[in-house]
Structure formats: structure tokens, C-alpha cells
Amino acid sequence: MIYPVAIRPDIMIIARDLVKDYGTFRALDGVSFDLGEGEILGVVGHNGAGKTTLLKILSGLSLPTSGALSIAGTDVLRHPGALKQTLGYLPEESRLYETMRVADYLSFFGEIYALSGDEIRRRSADLLASLSLDAGEKRIGELSKGMRRKVAIARSLLHDPRFLVYDEPASGLDPMTGRFIGDYLRQLRSEGRTIVLSAHNLYQIEEICDRVMILRRGRIEAFGTMQGLRERFGSLTYEIYFSISDPGNLDPSLAYSRAEGIYMASADDVAGMNEVTAAVAAGGGTVERIESKYPSLEEMLVAVGK
Numbered sequence: 001m002i003y004p005v006a007i008r009p010d011i012m013i014i015a016r017d018l019v020k021d022y023g024t025f026r027a028l029d030g031v032s033f034d035l036g037e038g039e040i041l042g043v044v045g046h047n048g049a050g051k052t053t054l055l056k057i058l059s060g061l062s063l064p065t066s067g068a069l070s071i072a073g074t075d076v077l078r079h080p081g082a083l084k085q086t087l088g089y090l091p092e093e094s095r096l097y098e099t100m101r102v103a104d105y106l107s108f109f110g111e112i113y114a115l116s117g118d119e120i121r122r123r124s125a126d127l128l129a130s131l132s133l134d135a136g137e138k139r140i141g142e143l144s145k146g147m148r149r150k151v152a153i154a155r156s157l158l159h160d161p162r163f164l165v166y167d168e169p170a171s172g173l174d175p176m177t178g179r180f181i182g183d184y185l186r187q188l189r190s191e192g193r194t195i196v197l198s199a200h201n202l203y204q205i206e207e208i209c210d211r212v213m214i215l216r217r218g219r220i221e222a223f224g225t226m227q228g229l230r231e232r233f234g235s236l237t238y239e240i241y242f243s244i245s246d247p248g249n250l251d252p253s254l255a256y257s258r259a260e261g262i263y264m265a266s267a268d269d270v271a272g273m274n275e276v277t278a279a280v281a282a283g284g285g286t287v288e289r290i291e292s293k294y295p296s297l298e299e300m301l302v303a304v305g306k
């Protein structure tokens, strides 16, 4: 069933009850969310959770079995072609044309977007400079993995789209290149673009995304800002670091670890923290510092389970 969605200019994506069936298998099972213009949404989940399926629907490459979807004010399911100028899509595996030179490759796609020869040359030069990519006359097959990813990103931006869907933009890249791409995505957001990306690098998602969606078996398990998710997954834990000359004096029920000459015991709440500090004092030890720790996105995913 397709039903109408409201149109709001400050909202880039309005998704309602998206369902995707592959035969009898339900890959997406009632996904609903809104995303504001100029935000970065990170979609995370275990393998097979439905990330690529959702990204393909958001980019108009795959139709949902049912549900409603508005992007940039367009009812995408009724007018899938309308996304062409608005959207830049980066697939998980970009099939690049191995024997083409970078300039020819970008020209080829610029023509698909009906850009003039001048526009293609200007946009390509600007994009390659902003991506710090100087491929010279090399053919795509001769480029490193990081360079190829940058070429694919340049291709996705040629027609200056407002909305970007990037499937695993930095996967398999070395840390320096991964960081460069993270910073580049932030720059694209500062230009007002809206980005939906999936990544297995959860640290990067935590760093750059305004909102995070945790998918599990085709359903949204959690959606919100990192701060909101931390509150939802709640448990702020405490790490109590202490020194002690003879740990044998500690109450045997106190669990602790030792690293680099300092001891550490953790507690799930303030009462537990007080118990630990009392036990350390009773054993003749000294509390050096206490750190509070929110769960990381990785810990949240582990808690959610497969």
C-alpha cells in the first residue's frame, strides 16, 4: 500500500512504515523516521540487519514492498526519477571502469547528469582538489583503494546534490584515509548537505553523525542523537582507579584489574561506587581517580544483539 506523506521543507526525509520483502524474507520491517535537512544520519547494525536495503530504498534504487517515503519534498515512491538531481549515491562496492582515466570517467558521468563540458571540467577539478586527489593520467585500475574511493565520492558529487547516501564510505581504508573521508563528510554537511551513511567503523559514526539509527533484523532498535542513545542505553558506569601496597588486604569479593601499576574496579551506579571506595579504604588503599563512562556505540550494538 502506498499512502501520502506530509511535506515539510525543513525535513529532508520522512519515512513511514517501510517494509521490504525478498520473497518470503522480510529484510525491512516497518521502518519509520524523520531526518532534518543538513544532518548526518549513521545507520548501524550487525551483518544482515538491513542497512544496505534501507540505503537503496532511500536512494530510489529499490522500491519498498509497502510504506511511504518523502525526500526533499518529493514522494519518492510515486516519482522515483525525481531524485536524480537531488541525490548522490555511493554504493558499498563502486564498480569503477578500470581502463578509464579519472577525467574521462568523471566526464562520462557528468554527461549522464547533462552537465556541459565546461561544467564537468570545473566541477571535476574542484572536487579532485578538495579530495586531495591527483591521479594525473593514471587509469582507474592503477589507483590505490583509497584513491578509487575518492574518485567514487567525486562522481557522487558531480551534479552538486543536496542529499547523499553513502554505503560504507570508508570501509577497508587505512586510518589516515578513513579520517580524511570523515572530515570530508563533515565539510559536506557544513555546505548544507544531508547525508545518510552506513559504517562498520562505529567510532567514526560516533564522531561525525548527528543522529544514529540502530537496525536489528529489519527494525529500528534505537534512533536518536548519540547523547539520546547513551541515555536510552542508560547505564553510566564508574571506573575507580586506586593504589594499594598489598591487594591481599582487600575484601575478597571485590573484583578488580591491574594495569600499568594502578588497580581498577568498576561499578554500575553511585551506590556501587561508594562500596568500592569504602572497600579500598578498608584495605589500606588510596583512590586516585574516578572516571564515569557512557556505553560506546559498540557496547550498545552488543547489548542489542543480533
Ligand SMILES: Nc1ncnc2c1ncn2[C@@H]1O[C@H](COP(=O)(O)OP(=O)(O)OP(=O)(O)O)[C@@H](O)[C@H]1O
Pocket (backbone or CB within 6 Å): 022, 025, 027, 045, 046, 047, 048, 049, 050, 051, 052, 053, 054
Ligand atoms: N536481493 C536479495 N534477495 C534476497 N535477500 C536479500 C537480498 N538483498 C538482501 N537480502 C537479505 O536481506 C537482509 C538484509 O541485507 P542487507 O544487505 O540490507 O544487510 P546489511 O545490514 O547491509 O548487511 P552487511 O552489514 O552485511 O552489509 C539479509 O538477510 C540479506 O541476505
